[in-house]
Amino acid sequence: MARITSSVLVLFCVKLASLMDPACVIDLECEECVPDNMPLVTSHRAANGSVRVEDGDEVTLACGGGKFLAYPLRESLGAVCRGGRFLAHPDGALRHLLELGCQESVFEDVLHEVEHCAPPLQGRAVRTRAPGSGAPRHLATLCFDADRAVAAFARAGNAPAGLALPPHSEARAPLSLLGNLQQLFDARLRADARRLFSDDARLERRLRGLLRPERVALAAQALTAAPLLAPRYFDGQSARAAGFEAGAVLAWRGVAAGNLRHLQRDVARLLRAAPPRALDVYAGTHGVLSLRAGAARRPLFLKPGRFPVPQYVWTVVHDAAARRALALVLLNDPFVAVSEIRERVFCESACGRAAWLRDLRENRNYEVPAQGLVFCCPVHDFAAVVAEMPRRALADVPAGDAGMLVDSYA
Structure with missing residues (x-):
């Protein structure tokens, strides 16, 4: 009985953790959900019009010829998914995807x-x-x-x-x-x-x-x-x-x-x-x-x-x-x-x-x-x-x- 209770508790904790730490889903077909000048995602493949980055995974964004609005000297940027937002490497700031757009379209x-x-x-x-x-x-x-x-x-x-x-x-x-x-x-x-x-x-x-x-x-x-x-x-x-x-x-x-x-x-x-x-x-x-x-x-x-x-x-x-x-x-x-x-x-x-x-x-x-x-x-x-x-x-x-x-x- 104790083993069953323990298993149920572990499963509940996993479910709770997944609810508390959602993945970062980049919906590329939703213009309102991404920056005006959306960077390329060079680390993950898109499937069915969206890119899914699990919590804790790192994603690499690229602005090509343009630069990032928030980081004008960078063409590429690494960021870790944290609770649906992105922890950007240059300064450790937790940013929404809408803040990570390029200065111009890629x-x-x-x-x-x-x-x-x-x-x-x-x-x-x-x-x-x-x-x-x-x-x-x-x-x-x-x-x-x-x-x-x-x-x-x-x-x-x-x-x-x-x-x-x-x-x-x-x-x-x-x-x-x-x-x-x-x-x-x-x-x-x-x-x-x-x-x-x-x-x-x-x-x-x-x-x-x-x-x-x-x-x-x-x-x-x-x-x-x-x-x-x-x-x-x-x-x-x-x-x-x-x-x-x-x-x-x-x-x-x-x-x-x-x-x-x-x-x-x-x-x-x-x-x-x-x-x-x-x-x-x-x-x-x-x-x-x-x-x-x-x-x-x-x-x-x-x-x-x-x-x-x-x-x-x-x-x-x-x-x-x-x-x-x-x-x-x-x-x-x-x-x-x-x-x-x-x-x-x-x-x-x-x-x-x-x-x-x-x-x-x-x-x-x-x-x-x-x-x-x-x-x-x-x-x-x-x-x-x-x-x-x-x-x-x-x-x-x-x-x-x-x-x-x-x-x-x-």
């Missing part, structure tokens, strides 16, 4: 050379730099149409070290008159995008103001900004690489929360299941959505000729080694009439054959326009219509069924 969106992206389109790269490392890690590239303020295409992969890029210079724009003007224009463009995309209420006011003279009925639909490359495409600590304004697309809320989200979850699952370095994901936009305004149609731009609401949002998944690919095209038009669907779908859809489309195919929701109707194309048929997809990137894929990526890696 991710940067910069002008950059991008394959298959020729002027007047503008190449960009999203990259990060580990402390003491000379070469940056490229997480994604974009080909951006600065005249229309929309990405032609973006690219990510599932290589642990980031995208493998052709040899290129890492130098930024030269300090010349042309280079300085380009940087100034780039900063203005991003500021405009940030103002438009940061607040759904602001987007709704602008949209209703634009459409007021035509008395266009939107029912319960409203616009939001969605990422072309979803946070789930990156490992947990790099999810913020998906949040830059250059990679955002205007979508209807029902579409963004519906089939765009389902499509991106399926692609993310395929990326995780595939062997490292096997897959490239391209995503982009095509066309400009026109809304019926009386007897005519009104192309939808949030500024004159700029910031279009795309008619299509597309994703191409490409396995170069297996010479297989599949194009998934989402119709960003919840108002499309049944009689118009046939002319909007420009290939015979193969979504029903793609075994890896689990979320998208559930209950056949991919056929519902209010959630963003989706159809799946052989990539050469797709690229014949969608000029934004660089056809040279798909040159190794056979035409027809032989080149269709429909099987899962699991």
Whole structure:
């Protein structure tokens, strides 16, 4: 009896200790829970969007090119988890994670050379730099149409070290008159995008103001900004690489929360299941959505000729080694009439054959326009219509069924 009582007491003490000394959980998908400029966690891997550091364990944080706000002379910092907070090594202070931010973001969106992206389109790269490392890690590239303020295409992969890029210079724009003007224009463009995309209420006011003279009925639909490359495409600590304004697309809320989200979850699952370095994901936009305004149609731009609401949002998944690919095209038009669907779908859809489309195919929701109707194309048929997809990137894929990526890696 005494032994049982002792065991119960020990178990109670362990439970009590675990309640008194909680782990430090860094929720990377919660913007309010982490610093504005979240440091990289170089000692622990993220799982399901968060990093868990047990009480008493040490975590290593890094600011890369930036420095810590609380410790301006340091690029990296060791801290021990103590009761949900962090005991920082430099001075022994017990700090909340929100106090351990960097002076600037460890991710940067910069002008950059991008394959298959020729002027007047503008190449960009999203990259990060580990402390003491000379070469940056490229997480994604974009080909951006600065005249229309929309990405032609973006690219990510599932290589642990980031995208493998052709040899290129890492130098930024030269300090010349042309280079300085380009940087100034780039900063203005991003500021405009940030103002438009940061607040759904602001987007709704602008949209209703634009459409007021035509008395266009939107029912319960409203616009939001969605990422072309979803946070789930990156490992947990790099999810913020998906949040830059250059990679955002205007979508209807029902579409963004519906089939765009389902499509991106399926692609993310395929990326995780595939062997490292096997897959490239391209995503982009095509066309400009026109809304019926009386007897005519009104192309939808949030500024004159700029910031279009795309008619299509597309994703191409490409396995170069297996010479297989599949194009998934989402119709960003919840108002499309049944009689118009046939002319909007420009290939015979193969979504029903793609075994890896689990979320998208559930209950056949991919056929519902209010959630963003989706159809799946052989990539050469797709690229014949969608000029934004660089056809040279798909040159190794056979035409027809032989080149269709429909099987899962699991």
